[in-house]
Amino acid sequence: TMTFVARAAQESVAEFESKYGAGARDEFIRRHILKNFYAFELMMAPYAVGHLKMGFFLEELGHRLADDERICFYLTNTLDTEELETSRLPGFSSLAEESRLAGKVKKETAILVILGNPPYSGHSSNTGAWIRGLIDDYKQVDGKPLGEKNPKWLQDDYVKFLRFAQWKIQQAGRGVVGMITNHGYLDNPTFRGMRQSLMQTFDAIYILDLHGNSLKKEACPDGSPDQNVFDIRQGVAIAFFVKRGKKKKSDAVVYHAQLWGQRETKYAWLDGHDLEDTEWTELKPTSPFYLFVPRDNALEAVYQRFTSVPEIFPVNSVGIVTARDKLTIGWTAEEVWQRVRLFSQMDTEIAREAYGLGKDARDWKVDFAQKDLLDSGPTWEKIVPILYRPFDIRHTYYTGRSRGFLCMPRPEVMGHMLAGENIALLVSRQVVLDFRHAFASN
Numbered sequence: 001t002m003t004f005v006a007r008a009a010q011e012s013v014a015e016f017e018s019k020y021g022a023g024a025r026d027e028f029i030r031r032h033i034l035k036n037f038y039a040f041e042l043m044m045a046p047y048a049v050g051h052l053k054m055g056f057f058l059e060e061l062g063h064r065l066a067d068d069e070r071i072c073f074y075l076t077n078t079l080d081t082e083e084l085e086t087s088r089l090p091g092f093s094s095l096a097e098e099s100r101l102a103g104k105v106k107k108e109t110a111i112l113v114i115l116g117n118p119p120y121s122g123h124s125s126n127t128g129a130w131i132r133g134l135i136d137d138y139k140q141v142d143g144k145p146l147g148e149k150n151p152k153w154l155q156d157d158y159v160k161f162l163r164f165a166q167w168k169i170q171q172a173g174r175g176v177v178g179m180i181t182n183h184g185y186l187d188n189p190t191f192r193g194m195r196q197s198l199m200q201t202f203d204a205i206y207i208l209d210l211h212g213n214s215l216k217k218e219a220c221p222d223g224s225p226d227q228n229v230f231d232i233r234q235g236v237a238i239a240f241f242v243k244r245g246k247k248k249k250s251d252a253v254v255y256h257a258q259l260w261g262q263r264e265t266k267y268a269w270l271d272g273h274d275l276e277d278t279e280w281t282e283l284k285p286t287s288p289f290y291l292f293v294p295r296d297n298a299l300e301a302v303y304q305r306f307t308s309v310p311e312i313f314p315v316n317s318v319g320i321v322t323a324r325d326k327l328t329i330g331w332t333a334e335e336v337w338q339r340v341r342l343f344s345q346m347d348t349e350i351a352r353e354a355y356g357l358g359k360d361a362r363d364w365k366v367d368f369a370q371k372d373l374l375d376s377g378p379t380w381e382k383i384v385p386i387l388y389r390p391f392d393i394r395h396t397y398y399t400g401r402s403r404g405f406l407c408m409p410r411p412e413v414m415g416h417m418l419a420g421e422n423i424a425l426l427v428s429r430q431v432v433l434d435f436r437h438a439f440a441s442n
Contacts, residue, residue: 002050002073004115005039006057013061029063038105039073047075076102079126079160111168112175118161120182120234122153126160134163138194142287146193150318153190158182162194166201166241174245183209183237186292189429195290198241199251206240206275207292209258210266220260227263229270240275255280256294309427315413320386322396323364323407327355329394333383336395340383340405344373364407372404373397384418 009029016028041047054071058064065071075098084099105111138154139146153159158181169175185191186207198205211218212228213235220226229236241252257278259266285291286300310316322328327343330336343351348366351357357366376382376399388394398418400411416422 001046002039002054002071004117005037005073006054008113008115009033009037009054009057010061025061026063029058029061030069034069034071037072038109038111039071040076040078040102040105041073042075042077044075047073072101072105074098074102074105077126078106078164079131079157080128081106081130082128106168110172112172114165114168114175114177115179116161116165117180119157120232121157122155124155124157124160126157127155131160131164134167135160137197138163138191141193141196141290146190148190151190153184153188154194156182156184159185159191159194162198166198169241169243170201174243176243177241178239180210180236180238183211183213183235186237187289189289192289195285195292196251199254199285199290201247202241202243202252203247204240204242204244205252205254205292206242206278206280207254207256208238208278209235209256209293210237211235211258211260212263212266224261226260227266229263229266251285254283254285254292256283256292257281309425313425315416317410317413320406320410320414321408323361324355324357324369327357327369328396328406329386329388330396331394333380333395336383336397337380340373340378340397344370344378346370361407363403365403368403369405372399372401375399376401 012033013025013028016032017025020028039050041050050073051071054073055065058071075095081103083103084096132155135154138159139148139151158179162177162179162181162185165177165179169177185194186209210229211226212230214228214233216235218226218235228234257280259269281294283292283294284297286297327339330339343355346354348370351370352366360366378397382397382399383395384398385393386396386398397405398409398414399405400409400415402408402411413424417424
């Protein structure tokens, strides 16, 4: 609803008046703010509210929009460069014009400052080839592929918005990005290529970690409760990425600060501080992880001398993905056998309704699952125990075929679990607080 742009315009007008007085304020608004301040919005309601808000705001500053003037606030999907085709249908011609104007800003206009609070969505619906192509740059580190079996979190919407902002500043050759986002990219191993890419693009990076991650059960260092600045479960961070001009070969200088505690305490601190009077700690992100969080470099060097888990266990994968736990997992072998026999013989749509399976996904479809069962028998020998959670042994029907009854059965590892007596090591990529992070099972 134009909150960021309205405040930026307010700051610009105040700075202009402090230097030149209020006499030329109207001309400044016409020639600078109405021509050089842009915003994008995907949803119609906030788009309409934003235009009303900016109209009232400009009137408060003494400028009433003329008939031939408009605020450069466009109804568009930031992460999509495809423009709508012109149509003669009522209303559609204006939408096509909005799309055309927004496309010109995305592709051609040099933008020097990008501000926002982008959406956080791990299951992103922004799957266009253009933005996915940009995200592919984050799938390598030190010139080599990440080697991640499932780098899905790189598809989160906030990552795509940061990548879009990085791309626009690269186009301009200089500028600043200021965003508040999910803080997961600061230390998650999957984001190491993203962190290195940002360091290679910008000259300085400032990270203010506001924590508040209830998913990780974050608490203050003294053990007291830590609250989020928003009513969400993911922790958040404010980040500034600064590019001063032609980039030298050296990576960005990375600065870090953090806030813990109650929400109101964090609000008060933010109201009373700016970038210049914050006590920043300079970080030295290094290969292979390029972490944007403080780390004891001496201990890190000792840690890196150890042999890595993938070197000891070269055959590895993430866990099985069923995609439909309620259908594929049962408490007993008999329960699974009865379900498999019934499900495999049912009409596809009746089966979907009977088992509450919802819409098909790309890699799991009702007819795929039924075909997998029929191709394999069904046979009782395919029913196997599965460690659903630690110490929680249930049963499933396992064919080892991907995009079948189980979406991703991980046969390269799980085949060894079914071949006879064997041992698997379960280990997380990231240790959260003091959680026991390794689990051995027969």
